[in-house]
Amino acid sequence: MKFSKLFFVALMSVSVFVSCTNDNDDVVDSGDYNQGVLVLNEGSSEQGSVSYISNDLSSVTQDVYGTVNGSDLLGKFTQSIFFDGDKAYIIAGGSNKITVVNRNTFKLIAKIETGLVKPRYGVVKDGKAYVTNANTYSFENPDTGNTDDFIAVIDLATNLVESKIELNATANRIVLENGKLYITEPYSNDKLLVVNPTTKGLETPINIGSDADTMEAKDGILYVLRSPYGAASEIVKVKLSDNSMNKITFPSELQDAKNLDIEAGKIYYTVGTSVYGMDLTATEASNTAILNYTSTSDWGKMYGFAVRNNHIFIADGGDFTANSKAYVYSLTGTLQKEFTVGVGPNGFYFNE
């Protein structure tokens, strides 16, 4: 009798001990994907996917989301990811949904499935996400296709769209700086939209000119890259304290510049399959390429681009029917590694 009681107690404590260890493991477990680069693949006829490249560039894992979450669907045309703490929000423009995962484990947490119409990019401020939505396009809705884009305001505690901010224009990329939202759209909008998220009101837009797309804010200045068809590209520097502008006009051979990214005091940008860099303070754009990579893709050259931690990351769109490539270069243009990623890779995100 005593024996068995002792045994029972021993058993209990072992099991308590074991479960404690497990709990500790859970706390310690910061995820299989916490030290590396997430590559978002937009997919084509199939669902989008995420590939993961370890920080030491030693390995790549395909379809991280599917690996962790089984047959669940990430959605068509995964456009971008934004983050809030340890959560990643993966926007699927073709499926009107945002999938919320733990950025380190990639375990599904929730989905935002209502209130979005062709969502594009998002930012987070004070527990709320602000996501641009293309809504209808003018080719399918000539009347209001170019004026019905909106920001969906999402309460990140409930993962529900709580309100809409109508923009009366087209909207695509979005940046949060100094408590305000700045929005560009390259095809049908020649203004930089300014939104006050607190009042949900539109402020006077800034006339930066057409074809403005990528942008980044640094030290109170918003750097916007615009590349009008058949004309010189330029970086418009908007001083956010008074909305005054000055420009760096690119040399004529650098038309159609894309992918502005500011890293470690330099502005990087791409033209065709070449990468360029210039000092943040420079008054002229460099026309000396840091590197040039080979691409057979007509449409998907430099489909994704980022500079981070002394590496230049390039994703090639390929033919949009098969897995494509990502390349990692040093800042001086030496190829360090090449990876096979998913279909239509369009962006890099960093877990550090």
Next chain:
Amino acid sequence: MCQWISAQNDSIINLKEVVVSDATLHLSNKSQSIQVLNDSVISKNQSSLTNLLNYNSVLYFKEYGRGMLSTVSFRGTTASQTAVIWNGINVNSQLTGNSDFNTFSAPDFNSVSIKAGGGSVSYGSGAIGGTVHLNNDLVFKNKFVNDFRFDYGSFTTLGVNYKMAFSNKKWSTQIGFSRNSSDNDYEYLDLYTWKGEQRKNENGQYATTNLYANLGYKINPNAVLTFYSQTSNTDRHLSLVSESDSKTKYINTFSRNLLEYSEAKDRLSTNYKLAFLAEEYQYFGDIESDYFSFGKSESIIAKVDFGYQLIESIKLNGILDYNHTKGFGTSFGNNTRQIGAVALKAVQHVDDKWQNELSLRKEVSSDYDSPFLFSLGSSYIFNSFYNLKVNLSRNFRIPTFNDLYWEQGGNPNLKPESSYQAEVGNIFSYKKFTLSETLYFIKINDLIRWVPGNGDNWSPENTDRVNTYGAETILGWSNTYGKNSFAVNGTYAYTISKNVDTNKQLFFVPYHKVTGSIAYSYGKLSANYQYLYNGFVYTRSDNDPNEIIDGYQVSNVGIDYDFGFLKASKLGFQVLNVFNQKYQSLEDRPMPGRNFNMYIILKF
């Protein structure tokens, strides 16, 4: 009830009790295998043409969910390289080049024939992998038959099909109506949302309505005038992949009209055809909005065929045809295409055992340069046991309106896709048993593929070269023992279809496809079993082994009983996908699990 392989036909039109709408099919194509599915096979299948062919032939289908867009691959070719021939006229879409097999209702036709292999000389563009023939044959004898069928099945699937045939020795009339609809909200087997709710097919409702009237008049014993007319409307919502996808819908309408006059006297025969075809699609990107994009084409086809019996064994035919097609729509302006063609055919009927065939065709078009087409073949019946068929042909597929004129991206400089094809068919017959074994090789050049082009647009190019080869086996057996009747049919296709430059199998071409059916009847009771196996397919051009659709096996069973009043009064019950197989033919497009259908057939 079974499938006849290469039916023999009386060669003299004017004496026949039955006027075959597409006489060329059997008369001058003995060097190729033709599989005929008659109305008793048709009535055992679900009404869509996809279902009929999927379970009874070597054709491979991919469907965007049950009842949704359905495209074919025949002998490893692309969807636009199989031509659908309606009463002798090629009715593939002028806009897309292919046919959506879920817009056709098989019971609207007396017979559906499948001719494997090239047929561009007779049937024009797209007859590379093979042709599917939808025929309404008119009967000239005293007859008045009404045929009514009502189906009710799972997912609120309703089918109404009514046909009337009224004829005497001078006149023949067929009128028909069919409507098939479904809520189509079936559950996806073993698939749940992230909240743990059962997933189901959302926004998949469809309705297909068909109306037809066919008319024949024997002017005199040597001359017959026929008119065939069909209109159809397929109104489908398109199934969602994710529950949050935008809801869309797609409406296809077709109008097909053919006036034909045939006369045969002494050594001379003439056949005039005049056809008017119209097709339109409307695509609603958002079902809540009234806005839709559309595309429309209207074709007038005129065809004259003069036949001359040169000597007793040799018949020559000279054919002129003209095709005028106008296409317009949201994504391209008004475009008109004219095609003229001249063809010459010679059939040498040496004796009842041996037939040689040669035909040549050259097209002239306003839009592109057309290759010189030919078909050369021979059929020799060695004995009652063995028939050998050999055929060599050159075929093509012309660029479609979308390929040429799509804004932005259409490429007006495209060439037609062209192919050379060689095949050897062996047909073995023994008592009630037939086995057809065909080996083929097709070399396709200038395959049109849409690739990302300059700027943000995709654009078609003549990029790929494909070699496809394989074997088709079709077998049939039927017999009757007293009141017991049996029929067993099976097909097997082995297909290699490789991109010459990459040496990869084309995506969505299975290496293996098998179908089988067993039908048994005892007096007024009959039962049948159907089986389909589709081997795995790659979904990507690089043959990524992680990106495939798994192979699947689906079985259906059915039973019906004729109560014996009227000419026929059957009550039937079917269990489809009886083993509840989880399967899909396209990624993330699950098909239904076990489901049920019952029907009533009345003939009077």
